[in-house]
Amino acid sequence: MALPFQNRLGIIHELLQKKGNNSQFYKFIADPPTTTMQRLKALTTGSLPTFVDAGANFASAKVLEDNILRQMVKRGKNITFMGDDTWVSLFDDFRKAFPYPSFNVKDLHTVDNGVIKHLIPELKKRDWNLFIAHFLGVDHCGHRYGPNHPAMAAKLEQMDDVLRSIVGELKNDTLLVVIGDHGMTATGDHGGDSPEEVEAAAFFYSPKEMFENPKKDKIETISQIDLVPTLSLLLDLPIPFSNLGTILADFFSSKSSINSQLERLKVLQINSQQISRYLQTYIKQSDEFNHRQYSELEKLLEKCQKDLKEIIQRIKIDRKFEGVTKVLNEIESNYKTYLHSTKEMCRLIWAKFDTDWMLSGGILLLMNIVVFIFLLNLEEMDIKNITSIFFVHFIVFISCVISNLLASIIVGPTVIYTLTKCKMTNENILLCFFTILFNIIHLSNSFVVHEDKILQFLLTSIVWFMAYRTSASSKKLHLLLVVFFFSISIRISREFCACREEQGQDCTATRWLKPLSSISDNLSGYKQMRFLLSLSAISTASGGISLWLKAVGSLNSFSPPIVSFKYIVPICILSNCVHWALQLLPNNVYEKLDSWIIVAPPRLTYLLITVSILLTLIYPLCVMEISKFNSIPQTNNLIPLIFERLKTKKTPPIVFGLLTVYSSPILIVLICLTVTLSLLVGDSYTPSLGK
Numbered sequence: 001m002a003l004p005f006q007n008r009l010g011i012i013h014e015l016l017q018k019k020g021n022n023s024q025f026y027k028f029i030a031d032p033p034t035t036t037m038q039r040l041k042a043l044t045t046g047s048l049p050t051f052v053d054a055g056a057n058f059a060s061a062k063v064l065e066d067n068i069l070r071q072m073v074k075r076g077k078n079i080t081f082m083g084d085d086t087w088v089s090l091f092d093d094f095r096k097a098f099p100y101p102s103f104n105v106k107d108l109h110t111v112d113n114g115v116i117k118h119l120i121p122e123l124k125k126r127d128w129n130l131f132i133a134h135f136l137g138v139d140h141c142g143h144r145y146g147p148n149h150p151a152m153a154a155k156l157e158q159m160d161d162v163l164r165s166i167v168g169e170l171k172n173d174t175l176l177v178v179i180g181d182h183g184m185t186a187t188g189d190h191g192g193d194s195p196e197e198v199e200a201a202a203f204f205y206s207p208k209e210m211f212e213n214p215k216k217d218k219i220e221t222i223s224q225i226d227l228v229p230t231l232s233l234l235l236d237l238p239i240p241f242s243n244l245g246t247i248l249a250d251f252f253s254s255k256s257s258i259n260s261q262l263e264r265l266k267v268l269q270i271n272s273q274q275i276s277r278y279l280q281t282y283i284k285q286s287d288e289f290n291h292r293q294y295s296e297l298e299k300l301l302e303k304c305q306k307d308l309k310e311i312i313q314r315i316k317i318d319r320k321f322e323g324v325t326k327v328l329n330e331i332e333s334n335y336k337t338y339l340h341s342t343k344e345m346c347r348l349i350w351a352k353f354d355t356d357w358m359l360s361g362g363i364l365l366l367m368n369i370v371v372f373i374f375l376l377n378l379e380e381m382d383i384k385n386i387t388s389i390f391f392v393h394f395i396v397f398i399s400c401v402i403s404n405l406l407a408s409i410i411v412g413p414t415v416i417y418t419l420t421k422c423k424m425t426n427e428n429i430l431l432c433f434f435t436i437l438f439n440i441i442h443l444s445n446s447f448v449v450h451e452d453k454i455l456q457f458l459l460t461s462i463v464w465f466m467a468y469r470t471s472a473s474s475k476k477l478h479l480l481l482v483v484f485f486f487s488i489s490i491r492i493s494r495e496f497c498a499c500r501e502e503q504g505q506d507c508t509a510t511r512w513l514k515p516l517s518s519i520s521d522n523l524s525g526y527k528q529m530r531f532l533l534s535l536s537a538i539s540t541a542s543g544g545i546s547l548w549l550k551a552v553g554s555l556n557s558f559s560p561p562i563v564s565f566k567y568i569v570p571i572c573i574l575s576n577c578v579h580w581a582l583q584l585l586p587n588n589v590y591e592k593l594d595s596w597i598i599v600a601p602p603r604l605t606y607l608l609i610t611v612s613i614l615l616t617l618i619y620p621l622c623v624m625e626i627s628k629f630n631s632i633p634q635t636n637n638l639i640p641l642i643f644e645r646l647k648t649k650k651t652p653p654i655v656f657g658l659l660t661v662y663s664s665p666i667l668i669v670l671i672c673l674t675v676t677l678s679l680l681v682g683d684s685y686t687p688s689l690g691k
């Protein structure tokens with residue numbers, strides 16, 4: 001018996017049977033991730049999806065890469081769009097748009113009914129060159145009920161009716177393309193790389209006979225990006241710059257005569273030259289390719305070009321036809337090999353899931369949870385335990401690089417040891433629960449997209465909960481004030497949140513996120529205000545720590561961390577300021593500066609901070625001992641000296657800064673990291689670090 005989703009699109013079957021010369025059917029494979037936004041980008045640019053989008057800019061999620069829609073608009077052609085509103089968040093190129101909200105997956109009908117309402121009237125107007133109708137009901141039906149449900153059958157039958165009405169409206173110069181951008185699992189989900197998710201179908205139909213050799217025993221498989229160069233040439237447009245798809249030569253001529261074979265070779269040549277041009281540009285900026293493979297492919301392309309030129313000469317000028325078909329077949333197969341191999345080479349570096357590194361990430365995440373649970377019980381632990389757990393953490397980190405098996409062998413006993421050592425109070429159990437919960441969300445796509453908001457919510461909730469549970473009533477007011485300001489800080493920090501591209505219209509980036517150097521000179525007042533704010537934020541942060549260290553008496557010692565805090569950190573802050581001040585210069589002056597002037601201040605900061613952190617790690621103590629002669633001891637190793645004095649029963653030593661013996665070096669390392677980070681993230685984020 002057929003499943004609910006089978007045999008519902010009867011129109012496709014009928015057309016393939018009755019009008020074989022007018023229709024084509026392919027298995028249509030998506031590159032993971034199989035999410036709609038990534039699919040739409042691939043189907044318009046022809047490039048492979050990457051998690052870190054090279055073109056992602058600060059203020060918008062729009063597609064910036066060259067794409068088929070932009071090429072159409074450039075040539076004065078009109079696009080009518082209706083359906084899933086993801087399109088309008090990615091493109092501005094529609095002359096007419098009827099977007100409907102795609103957010104509510106429980107809603108099976110709003111988008112589809114909207115499209116159906118406008119579809120036929122707009123088709124009839126014939127004021128378009130490209131007509132996009134993106135139905136969403138089948139996808140939402142999958143999310144809500146899964147594919148094996150009567151609702152899916154009903155939805156697909158509705159789509160069958162829609163397709164029939166479209167076919168009735170088509171004129172001879174029109175090509176109907178029916179595609180799915182991704183598949184779905186048995187539970188109706190998609191996003192990953194399983195066969196159920198990446199396999200979709202593509203059906204092509206035109207009232208004019210286009211395909212001369214349609215009878216095939218097996219359904220051919222094509223990549224989704226292959227649609228881009230094919231549609232480009234059919235619409236008489238240049239192929240988008242970063243396209244990696246292979247043209248479907250059947251669409252141009254599928255006969256075996258010499259002339260139609262030459263026609264096919266011409267489109268394959270255009271496609272190959274476009275890809276070669278793109279790779280040449282790309283390879284100048286990146287050395288990810290295997291250079292030997294790349295140069296072999298370029299040699300193959302050169303050979304194709306040379307052979308094609310020679311054979312055309314032989315046919316058109318010398319009029320010698322002997323053995324021509326064999327040579328033409330060979331050239332065609334070489335072109336196809338070139339196109340296929342370049343796509344595979346790029347797929348290897350751009351769309352790869354590295355399971356080894358993913359596992360390492362998982363192990364480190366688990367280790368972090370263990371360390372967190374450990375730190376919760378800090379009051380019952382002594383310094384030896386703390387050092388050993390951080391040491392184990394470090395070993396796990398290193399062994400992840402060597403082998404995941406080794407890392408898991410170390411993590412296992414650590415987890416058991418931690419759990420047996422911990423005395424869990426009710427609060428700690430709750431905190432652990434929150435932490436584990438927060439780490440579990442990494443398994444869910446939609447939670448990861450809004451991770452920043454979830455983290456802020458959890459942080460605020462935990463802090464208020466802790467304040468509520470604290471019993472000491474004398475300090476309650478003080479505590480409430482601290483918690484209140486902490487919550488406000490968290491709220492303000494949203495101003496500095498960068499948008500993930502998946503958040504789309506849910507997130508608008510603030511003006512903070514533009515680096516100083518990219519702000520136009522007309523806004524010089526704003527530029528200076530930003531500079532002063534960054535400056536004051538970082539000075540306040542280090543000034544505050546300085547006051548605190550002074551208050552606890554640590555600032556008087558001559559230990560390496562204190563020396564680096566007192567002298568090196570200010571130099572670094574100064575050099576950061578020089579770096580930002582250079583960016584305040586008008587753009588035409590800044591561009592003329594020698595490059596060493598631009599890189600010198602940040603490099604100085606990196607060098608000095610590395611030295612400070614290393615020194616602090618080697619001699620972490622920030623205490624000062626005053627002997628009875630009030631002379632400051634010259635040794636850095638104070639602890640043995642103190643014990644020596646206690647043992648020999650001399651006057652007990654007076655030591656400053658012992659109360660904060662652990663926290664002072666941590667604070668100093670933190671401020672060192674802040675100074676470095678402020679360089680890395682740019683001046684725009686610095687106020688957030690200062691906070």
Ligand SMILES: [Zn+2]
Binds near residue numbers: 139140143190
């Ligand atoms: Zn979906």
